[in-house]
Amino acid sequence: MPKRVDHAERRTEIAQALVRAAGRQGLHAVGMRDVAAEAGVSLRLVQYYFESKEKLLLFGLRHLAHRFGERVTAQVRAAGDDPGPRAVIEALLTAALPVDEESRLFHHLYTSYAVLSVTDEALAAQPFIKDPDAAEITLTELLQQAADAGLLRAGTDTHAEAVGLLAMSAGLGTSVLVGQRDPESATAVLHYHLDRIFRP
Amino acid sequence: MPKRVDHAERRTEIAQALVRAAGRQGLHAVGMRDVAAEAGVSLRLVQYYFESKEKLLLFGLRHLAHRFGERVTAQVRAAGDDPGPRAVIEALLTAALPVDEESRLFHHLYTSYAVLSVTDEALAAQPFIKDPDAAEITLTELLQQAADAGLLRAGTDTHAEAVGLLAMSAGLGTSVLVGQRDPESATAVLHYHLDRIFRP
DNA sequence: ATCTTAGTGATACAAACGTACCATAAACAT
DNA sequence: ATGTTTATGGTACGTTTGTATCACTAAGAT
Numbered sequence: 371m372p373k374r375v376d377h378a379e380r381r382t383e384i385a386q387a388l389v390r391a392a393g394r395q396g397l398h399a400v401g402m403r404d405v406a407a408e409a410g411v412s413l414r415l416v417q418y419y420f421e422s423k424e425k426l427l428l429f430g431l432r433h434l435a436h437r438f439g440e441r442v443t444a445q446v447r448a449a450g451d452d453p454g455p456r457a458v459i460e461a462l463l464t465a466a467l468p469v470d471e472e473s474r475l476f477h478h479l480y481t482s483y484a485v486l487s488v489t490d491e492a493l494a495a496q497p498f499i500k501d502p503d504a505a506e507i508t509l510t511e512l513l514q515q516a517a518d519a520g521l522l523r524a525g526t527d528t529h530a531e532a533v534g535l536l537a538m539s540a541g542l543g544t545s546v547l548v549g550q551r552d553p554e555s556a557t558a559v560l561h562y563h564l565d566r567i568f569r570p
Numbered sequence: 571m572p573k574r575v576d577h578a579e580r581r582t583e584i585a586q587a588l589v590r591a592a593g594r595q596g597l598h599a600v601g602m603r604d605v606a607a608e609a610g611v612s613l614r615l616v617q618y619y620f621e622s623k624e625k626l627l628l629f630g631l632r633h634l635a636h637r638f639g640e641r642v643t644a645q646v647r648a649a650g651d652d653p654g655p656r657a658v659i660e661a662l663l664t665a666a667l668p669v670d671e672e673s674r675l676f677h678h679l680y681t682s683y684a685v686l687s688v689t690d691e692a693l694a695a696q697p698f699i700k701d702p703d704a705a706e707i708t709l710t711e712l713l714q715q716a717a718d719a720g721l722l723r724a725g726t727d728t729h730a731e732a733v734g735l736l737a738m739s740a741g742l743g744t745s746v747l748v749g750q751r752d753p754e755s756a757t758a759v760l761h762y763h764l765d766r767i768f769r770p
Numbered sequence: 771a772t773c774t775t776a777g778t779g780a781t782a783c784a785a786a787c788g789t790a791c792c793a794t795a796a797a798c799a800t
Numbered sequence: 801a802t803g804t805t806t807a808t809g810g811t812a813c814g815t816t817t818g819t820a821t822c823a824c825t826a827a828g829a830t
């Protein structure tokens with residue numbers, strides 16, 4: 371047989387091609403042939419590594435979630451060593467905003483998948499769509515740390531704040547994505563709200 | 571010729587069929603034939619009243635925006651006669667949450683259109699996607715009224731609050747839509763945040 | 771009464787889709 | 801050395817898509 375090839379690696383390459391093509395044309399408009407062309411392989415190969423389109427889409431979503439997770443942790447790490455809770459929270463919330471091409475892509479495709487999951491049960495069953503968000507838990511804990519350190523205003527419900535902030539970040543992201551708002555203004559709004567949560 | 575028919579009315583009926591079909595199968599999966607079947611007319615008629623699919627989609631979005639606007643004003647009106655600013659604001663923000671079938675449909679299709687608008691410039695040019703939101707202006711004014719009446723905490727930036735609340739409402743709506751959160755919890759989070767803005 | 775024209779039906783068409791099938795080259799097992 | 805298996809290419813098939821064409825009905829205009 372021709373040189374043995376790393377399946378996992380190949381699948382990742384193809385999934386990245388899917389992501390690029392979807393970012394250009396929209397996820398709904400991407401076909402197997404587009405993915406093949408973008409990856410520089412034959413249609414048959416896409417079929418070979420992913421038996422069906424649905425499998426490819428599912429893997430694409432997982433791949434995207436993985437890459438997004440990496441980006442978030444990188445962003446948090448970039449907040450410096452031993453940063454205050456406020457800095458970490460800011461990094462966490464800002465990571466979801468579409469400020470550059472990569473994050474625009476993330477937001478675009480995540481939203482695409484979310485919309486698809488409303489009518490596609492296979493997608494709806496995927497953890498990052500359905501499960502109580504890991505980000506929610508993390509953010510709640512961070513806020514709780516800040517509260518314990520006396521950094522927050524009195525009477526703050528850390529869980530309600532976490533949920534609200536994440537929803538706000540996602541909502542702001544969408545409005546940036548569709549061109550309703552520019553990234554700077556979205557970031558400013560987020561900062562304003564953090565200022566209102568943290569003690570002056 | 572056969573009985574003269576009200577074009578505008580017919581187009582509305584067909585647009586409603588589009589909306590229903592899209593709610594069931596997802597906007598990406600609905601074709602002209604589906605719309606025709608749902609409206610109980612022939613494919614040719616859909617072609618006749620809308621020359622192309624793109625025209626149909628555009629009209630469908632406008633129709634949806636219209637119906638949504640009506641729902642919001644109805645919700646605000648239902649807040650009672652001469653309600654306080656807080657009640658109006660609550661009505662405004664709650665109207666966007668997918669709490670029943672109709673509002674689920676709204677949220678689902680609006681998000682679908684928003685996603686499509688990222689890669690479709692004809693959709694992106696539509697006002698309710700692109701323009702500085704009317705809701706944002708209205709909400710800012712309402713908050714300003716409340717501030718002038720001394721109802722808000724000191725140092726509140728009404729515009730930043732308006733933008734943040736709308737984004738939060740949209741974000742919460744999406745998480746309800748995809749089943750990450752139930753409507754009651756989303757409403758509770760919204761109420762909590764209003765409680766933090768208004769003076770105790 | 772005749773002619774025009776708005777409304778409607780049936781159907782045809784080319785393109786694109788996901789998938790299936792067949793063939794072949796070459797690395798591995800024996 | 802030979803047979804088996806893995807990786808790949810090419811291509812054909814059956815659907816479905818949006819759109820276009822042709823025909824016909826009946827209401828309004830003259």
